[in-house]
Amino acid sequence: MAAVLEFAILGLLQESPMHGYELRKELTAKLGAIRAAISYGSLYPTLRRLQAGGWITEAAETPATAEEVPALTSRRGRVVYKITAEGKERFAQLIAQAGPETYDDTGFGVHFAFFARTDQATRLRILEGRRRKIEERREGLRDVLGRAAERLDAYTLELQRHGLDACEREVRWLEELIANERSGRAPTVPNIGTAGGRREDNSPPPPGETRNERP
Amino acid sequence: MAAVLEFAILGLLQESPMHGYELRKELTAKLGAIRAAISYGSLYPTLRRLQAGGWITEAAETPATAEEVPALTSRRGRVVYKITAEGKERFAQLIAQAGPETYDDTGFGVHFAFFARTDQATRLRILEGRRRKIEERREGLRDVLGRAAERLDAYTLELQRHGLDACEREVRWLEELIANERSGRAPTVPNIGTAGGRREDNSPPPPGETRNERP
């Protein structure tokens, strides 16, 4: 139902309007730890879906004056997308819902990537839901390694061991994040660098927000 | 093209015939570290596809004598699948190909799970391909953490850091496996337990095989 890409695009377009190619690059940078690279075969259909729903619109290229020198640099068939008020509402709604489907690998990753736009209570709920899910996976792997070990070959066992290790590690990571969250601080390293770059949107940060700001 | 499920089913059915439900359980046990649980919405269509290709066949239930006491235990509409000679050939072929598509998370995982049926040269090739892929991902994450750090909020950065950590860890794991493989030994713990359970297939193990055997 929730559609990971839809969510991510709405989140990114809230920072600034973008065309498809740029969107893909930003998406890849932001979700690099989660997904390898977003396929155009998903991106463009999703954009059309979002447009059909009224969550985003096509914005005309050539920013202010239309009769500028047209041959300056590349300015051809680019289609710039822009989020609508309904889109922002939708995004907030998707965050607020944040059900069990949010706890699988991809769903969690993409939600986490937009934690800066998520209120603290929801952050905590998501982190705990995710931890629970990983703990279950961990128990499943332990079961297999314990009970069914004789039925499996050495390679399969090694794979399970590696997976189990990753689970234990992630649980510990989540514990830290949860502790940090409860103490009201931002993630591990309190404040890395300053938030530069573009920030044209003027939507107020959600309550309980912890976000890098210009000093 | 390669279809992960197709490969895994062929691999499992080589150990013994099974019906859908059982197949799903075994699949989930074997790939627990890779995928959460295989959906029936993938399983059944794939079985039909394999059947259409002649790689597997439906085997009649009620093993030897047909006129046995029919009401012993559950013995109703179960459909048991069995691999064909063509299926075994196909599986071997899929292993031999083992191209770049084998190096993504799922593809690698499922191939690794069947390393006991893979010759050493191919194992090495797959491990090295995977390592290369992860190293690339690692470099990508390092780039983002280095160059684009100011553009991203603290949570996104934390996500990248965690991803980077996982990459480094996996590279190290792969290094170990590769070293082991080169030295001709089985994975880390040389021989855990003894291979019990069913092993009705009589296909000869591929050359260079390392596999648990009954003592």
Next chain:
DNA sequence: GTGCGATGTATCGGTCCGATACATCGCGGC
């Protein structure tokens, strides 16, 4: 005797990927 959880088969809609196609732009090499 009745409900309930495990076993068991199956379909449908939808998300997302990988391959592919195609067109433009700026740059360096020859």
Next chain:
DNA sequence: GCCGCGATGTATCGGACCGATACATCGCAC
């Protein structure tokens, strides 16, 4: 002067896989 090549850019198609759902049977506990 021009030619290819890699980056930029939009777009479609077929297929793999998932999640929800439906439905039927079996054995057991209460």
